[in-house]
Amino acid sequence: MAAQIYSGEKYASRRREISANLAKRPEFHDSKPLPFMTREEKILESSRKLTLISKHMNEIIDPSDKRELYHLNCEVLGIEGNPMALHGDMFIPALTAQASDEQQEKWLSRALRREIIGTYAQTELGHGTNLRKLETIATYDVDTQEFVLHTPQITALKWWPGNLGKSSNYAVVVALMIIKGKNYGPQTFMVPLRDEKTHQPLKGITIGDIGPKLAYNIVDNGFLGFDHYRIPRTNLLMRHTRVEPDGTFVKPPHAKINYSAMVHVRSYMITGQAIMLAYALTIATRYSSVRRQGQIDTTQPEVKVLEYQTQQHRLFPSIARAYAFVFAGAETVRLYERVLQEVETGNVSLMADLHALTSGLKSVVTHQTAQGIEQARMACGGHGYSQASYISEIFGVAVGGCTYEGENLVMLQQLARYLVKSAGLVQAGQSSKLGPLVAYLGAKSDSTSLIDRTPTPGFAEYVKTFQHIARKQTLKAAQKLFGFMEKGDTREVAWNKSTVELNRASRLHTRLYIVEAFVRRVEEVADPRLKEVLTDLLRLHVNYELLDVAAYALEDGFLSSSQLDYIREQLYFYLAKIRPNAVSLVDSWEFSDRELRSVLGRRDGNVYENLFAWAKASPLNKTDVLPSVDKYLKPLMESARASKL
Ligand SMILES: CCCCCCCC/C=C\CCCCCCCCC/C=C/C(=O)SCCNC(=O)CCNC(=O)[C@H](O)C(C)(C)COP(=O)(O)OP(=O)(O)OC[C@H]1O[C@@H](n2cnc3c(N)ncnc32)[C@H](O)[C@@H]1OP(=O)(O)O
Numbered sequence: 001m002a003a004q005i006y007s008g009e010k011y012a013s014r015r016r017e018i019s020a021n022l023a024k025r026p027e028f029h030d031s032k033p034l035p036f037m038t039r040e041e042k043i044l045e046s047s048r049k050l051t052l053i054s055k056h057m058n059e060i061i062d063p064s065d066k067r068e069l070y071h072l073n074c075e076v077l078g079i080e081g082n083p084m085a086l087h088g089d090m091f092i093p094a095l096t097a098q099a100s101d102e103q104q105e106k107w108l109s110r111a112l113r114r115e116i117i118g119t120y121a122q123t124e125l126g127h128g129t130n131l132r133k134l135e136t137i138a139t140y141d142v143d144t145q146e147f148v149l150h151t152p153q154i155t156a157l158k159w160w161p162g163n164l165g166k167s168s169n170y171a172v173v174v175a176l177m178i179i180k181g182k183n184y185g186p187q188t189f190m191v192p193l194r195d196e197k198t199h200q201p202l203k204g205i206t207i208g209d210i211g212p213k214l215a216y217n218i219v220d221n222g223f224l225g226f227d228h229y230r231i232p233r234t235n236l237l238m239r240h241t242r243v244e245p246d247g248t249f250v251k252p253p254h255a256k257i258n259y260s261a262m263v264h265v266r267s268y269m270i271t272g273q274a275i276m277l278a279y280a281l282t283i284a285t286r287y288s289s290v291r292r293q294g295q296i297d298t299t300q301p302e303v304k305v306l307e308y309q310t311q312q313h314r315l316f317p318s319i320a321r322a323y324a325f326v327f328a329g330a331e332t333v334r335l336y337e338r339v340l341q342e343v344e345t346g347n348v349s350l351m352a353d354l355h356a357l358t359s360g361l362k363s364v365v366t367h368q369t370a371q372g373i374e375q376a377r378m379a380c381g382g383h384g385y386s387q388a389s390y391i392s393e394i395f396g397v398a399v400g401g402c403t404y405e406g407e408n409l410v411m412l413q414q415l416a417r418y419l420v421k422s423a424g425l426v427q428a429g430q431s432s433k434l435g436p437l438v439a440y441l442g443a444k445s446d447s448t449s450l451i452d453r454t455p456t457p458g459f460a461e462y463v464k465t466f467q468h469i470a471r472k473q474t475l476k477a478a479q480k481l482f483g484f485m486e487k488g489d490t491r492e493v494a495w496n497k498s499t500v501e502l503n504r505a506s507r508l509h510t511r512l513y514i515v516e517a518f519v520r521r522v523e524e525v526a527d528p529r530l531k532e533v534l535t536d537l538l539r540l541h542v543n544y545e546l547l548d549v550a551a552y553a554l555e556d557g558f559l560s561s562s563q564l565d566y567i568r569e570q571l572y573f574y575l576a577k578i579r580p581n582a583v584s585l586v587d588s589w590e591f592s593d594r595e596l597r598s599v600l601g602r603r604d605g606n607v608y609e610n611l612f613a614w615a616k617a618s619p620l621n622k623t624d625v626l627p628s629v630d631k632y633l634k635p636l637m638e639s640a641r642a643s644k645l
């Protein structure tokens with residue numbers, strides 16, 4: 001099963017080898033539980049481990065394999081980030097996709113060798129979503145052939161970029177490019193921030209950390225201001241866009257090619273989110289098979305809480321989602337790598353499809369992941385609320401994905417633009433022009449679903465029902481938009497009056513894609529034992545998801561209430577059928593205890609003695625009487641007692 005999850009036996013067994021190798025290297029382990037460290041201690045500890053990784057990486061992984069490096073990071077550094085997180089996640093991808101060969105020679109090679117540390121500085125205090133209104137300006141000075149970076153007001157301060165505050169000495173900075181008074185929109189520049197020897201900020205640069213956040217606190221998200229700060233013309237990233245010495249602007253082959261670092265993260269983060277959801281579910285499912293409370297049969301001992309139907313309903317649909325997301329994530333990465341290669345040859349035709357797909361997936365997957373992690377926390381009762389479970393940290397890191405790389409409701413609108421165009425083609429009788437991701441929009445619906453109307457309903461009937469729902473909502477929402485426009489609203493106003501419905505269409509389209517990705521994968525499985533378990537999980541998935549969106553199919557009679565009852569019964573049937581495999585389904589992700597960092601999620605199930613040991617190790621328990629008691633509480637009680645006398 002691990003080979004299914006990790007798209008092949010080769011990587012699944014490499015993960016095992018890497019974990020086994022690290023088990024023998026205590027210097028790579030956390031020196032104490034992360035929840036007991038201050039932010040400063042965590043950053044120091046993470047930097048220590050980062051240095052070790054740099055030194056010994058070649059003994060443990062093949063550093064050219066992204067997946068191996070990712071696993072090494074998960075084991076050693078964990079999810080709370082590290083001082084070079086953005087260096088790998090965005091700085092290197094931005095240089096790879098946007099720097100010319102000559103620029104790559106100069107900077108990418110140094111970045112890969114870790115001679116310099118970089119980040120991606122785009123968001124500002126006043127603007128994150130609306131990139132066209134960023135306020136940092138890069139004005140071209142033809143005389144000196146330099147760009148002058150400037151922060152004209154407080155809202156133009158770069159704000160949020162990861163590792164900008166304290167760790168990075170370079171950044172890929174996004175600024176509005178002005179040449180001879182003309183605004184050429186957001187462009188990307190390579191900008192030195194700190195002296196390479198002293199690490200002191202360079203003259204003209206104001207820089208620092210933005211303070212503690214909900215989670216992800218090992219990362220020093222930062223602020224940055226420029227005071228007429230000059231960089232050479234050749235620091236504009238010029239793989240696709242160019243500015244000649246005389247200020248002539250040479251257009252890229254696609255207007256949004258500069259957005260590639262964002263598309264890179266959106267493509268990879270689907271897998272990252274699936275893994276974080278699987279972390280939380282591994283913890284909650286294992287704990288639920290250790291925790292005994294209450295009875296189902298009063299003549300029998302207390303049961304494991306995993307026997308309760310409510311607990312199964314809380315956890316198992318999310319287990320199915322984690323599998324669905326990792327399968328969809330693998331497809332997304334394949335498409336991303338293909339588009340990256342095609343863009344190199346000047347073919348930008350798939351950029352719009354990739355953008356639409358990743359915008360939708362990023363939004364639906366992060367939202368459902370956060371919901372699933374929060375349910376996993378509640379499934380652990382009181383102990384879920386303790387940081388010993390580590391689920392609160394997993395939640396905090398994962399939920400950040402709803403905001404970064406494009407706020408979810410904004411990114412759903414990006415997919416909606418694509419869907420509306422496609423709906424326009426359908427309306428114009430040009431369905432043959434629809435791309436493969438939206439071809440279903442042009443198909444004719446059956447009048448009713450055949451779920452429960454055939455002897456053994458296959459997945460095709462479910463897929464058709466999801467297609468019917470997504471098609472109906474897309475065409476309806478587009479019609480709403482066109483209707484407002486026909487009545488005289490501008491497109492923008494009409495769009496704003498239709499966005500809730502448009503975003504619903506985007507979600508339904510994306511949920512259909514996720515179901516289809518799951519079906520595609522299960523169809524490929526050859527081993528009959530694996531196929532059976534995955535088919536059960538997929539059946540749980542389609543019934544749970546359909547029930548969640550059934551209103552759309554009930555309102556036009558595509559599904560009847562008796563079919564809905566059938567779907568419910570199927571759901572309950574598969575909850576019970578999956579129960580014996582539940583722990584194996586989470587164990588199949590093969591997370592080591594080191595990687596999970598959870599007392600509740602321990603593989604050996606020895607939860608209670610380890611919770612007690614963990615509590616005893618709390619810094620508060622170093623002394624029996626705290627200074628706060630000596631200083632305040634004792635005098636308070638003493639004076640209360642004295643006044644009573
Ligand atoms: C199996 C195991 C394998 C393991 C493998 C490894 C797994 C790794 C796992 C995890 C790795 C990931 C770890 C994640 C780490 C996270 C770190 C956090 C870092 C966070 C960073 C950031 O947040 S950076 C800042 C991000 N900011 C944003 O996203 C801003 C959002 N805003 C925008 O993107 C744009 O402003 C917006 C697209 C909303 C609008 O742009 P605008 O220019 O105004 O365009 P618009 O008029 O709306 O549209 C015009 C036209 O352009 C099309 N378009 C827009 N963007 C793109 C694009 N990127 N590509 C292609 N086309 C695009 C748009 O659709 C329009 O088209 P038409 O409709 O006109 O045709």
Ligand SMILES: Cc1cc2nc3c(=O)[nH]c(=O)nc-3n(C[C@H](O)[C@H](O)[C@H](O)COP(=O)(O)OP(=O)(O)OC[C@H]3O[C@@H](n4cnc5c(N)ncnc54)[C@H](O)[C@@H]3O)c2cc1C
Pocket residue numbers: 086120121122123126127128129130159160161162216221400403404405406407408409410
């Ligand atoms: C953990 C984390 C890490 C980050 N790392 C980086 C980084 O490394 N580099 C970097 O540059 N940035 C980074 N960011 C910033 C991040 O990319 C932005 O915060 C994000 O893109 C959202 O933009 P915003 O903050 O401007 O939100 P806003 O746009 O202000 O969103 C506020 C509300 O307005 C709504 N809204 C905004 N525009 C529209 C619209 N057109 N239609 C309808 N509703 C709208 C949103 O849906 C939301 O409800 C990070 C953020 C976080 C949380």
